[in-house]
Amino acid sequence: MTIYQSLWVKVALGGTFDPLHEGHKRLIRKAFGIGKDVVFGVTSDEMARRKFRRVLPYNLRVRNLKDYVKRTYGVDVRVEKIFDIYGRTIDEDFDIIIVSPETYENARKINEKRIEIGKEPITIVVVDFVLAYDGKPISATRIKNGEIDRFGFRLSQDTYDLGSYPTPPTLRLG
Amino acid sequence: MTIYQSLWVKVALGGTFDPLHEGHKRLIRKAFGIGKDVVFGVTSDEMARRKFRRVLPYNLRVRNLKDYVKRTYGVDVRVEKIFDIYGRTIDEDFDIIIVSPETYENARKINEKRIEIGKEPITIVVVDFVLAYDGKPISATRIKNGEIDRFGFRLSQDTYDLGSYPTPPTLRLG
Structure with missing residues (x-):
């Protein structure tokens, strides 16, 4: 484009x-x-x-x-x-x-x-916005809070709202 | 431009x-x-x-x-x-x-x-927006209400808020 x-x-x-x-x-x-x-x-x-x-x-x-x-x-x-x-x-x-x-x-x-x-x-x-793995925008605040990395991937298990969003395959645990 | x-x-x-x-x-x-x-x-x-x-x-x-x-x-x-x-x-x-x-x-x-x-x-x-004579945006609503023409010039004396805005020289009365 x-x-x-x-x-x-x-x-x-x-x-x-x-x-x-x-x-x-x-x-x-x-x-x-x-x-x-x-x-x-x-x-x-x-x-x-x-x-x-x-x-x-x-x-x-x-x-x-x-x-x-x-x-x-x-x-x-x-x-x-x-x-x-x-x-x-x-x-x-x-x-x-x-x-x-x-x-x-x-x-x-x-x-x-x-x-x-x-x-x-x-x-x-x-x-x-560019969206993170969870469909919400990537933002400096979210990165600084440790929710996502700067590419929009999930970082912290704690802030992960279980069941609401699919985990990207590369990040899926076990 | x-x-x-x-x-x-x-x-x-x-x-x-x-x-x-x-x-x-x-x-x-x-x-x-x-x-x-x-x-x-x-x-x-x-x-x-x-x-x-x-x-x-x-x-x-x-x-x-x-x-x-x-x-x-x-x-x-x-x-x-x-x-x-x-x-x-x-x-x-x-x-x-x-x-x-x-x-x-x-x-x-x-x-x-x-x-x-x-x-x-x-x-x-x-x-x-393009502004009308009074510094407010030109809009279809204002034109249809008879406040301004489609170039943003004042049309109706009634809707003119005396003293708030300068009248453009070409429209100044007497």
Whole structure:
């Protein structure tokens, strides 16, 4: 499903990116499918810790992200540290902002603010979650809670709701 | 802001399209900016009348829409009559579905249904409203209520909230 041929599109994509999971990778793939000029907003440690108790330091998260993008798409990307949901998206113009359904409302807030100050809204692209083994979205919270790994496989027996979901064959016990 | 060069992208765009206003035109422009294969879902009269008391008959709405697209983008488009929010988006595969913030939730429902039956979700592109003279979105409801015309200009003196919003110079009285 390669979609666009594009050069001049400036794309914004924000997150904490810890750990870098399949959901992030789908967003990143979509971003590079749309344009080559992708600007990543990565949450500051302070901002990230409002959501997650434990999080890798900013520099390490950026390094992991940059390494992944370089390895996968062959480009060095620009990363901006962000301290709120807006990041650079008010001062700078972007053609596209990529979000998941979970962060869609942030993109709406960005556009509301832009419209308020007389700027054009940014076109929002919503890329759906990647689902884990149990049909629920992969998320950093679930990974950090030890429910699933970053590929969406089941990790902990304790949190497994017996009988509700099938276990993938590769993980089936005994 | 021409954005993409694209050929193989299949785009879905649904609505009642009566009257065809600036908000629709922005959605249509975005659709053709993304791909040449745009499929329009146009609500049946029955479906349309659940939302609007008065609406042009389906055939006329389709003719207006097709004429506009032909005149503006030089193409004959495929139109499908739709009887619910899903239209053809469950049976057929699309790369992109274009919505406004008002219809974003419909696109989410489409994806939930697709995921439920094991299909890939469709990437959602949310194009912001076009604002009327008063800073509120242009919508068919407001046009039908006689508040604004389809370009977003003020129509009725009665609904004008004195002092809250500036009147555009071209509409200023005496």
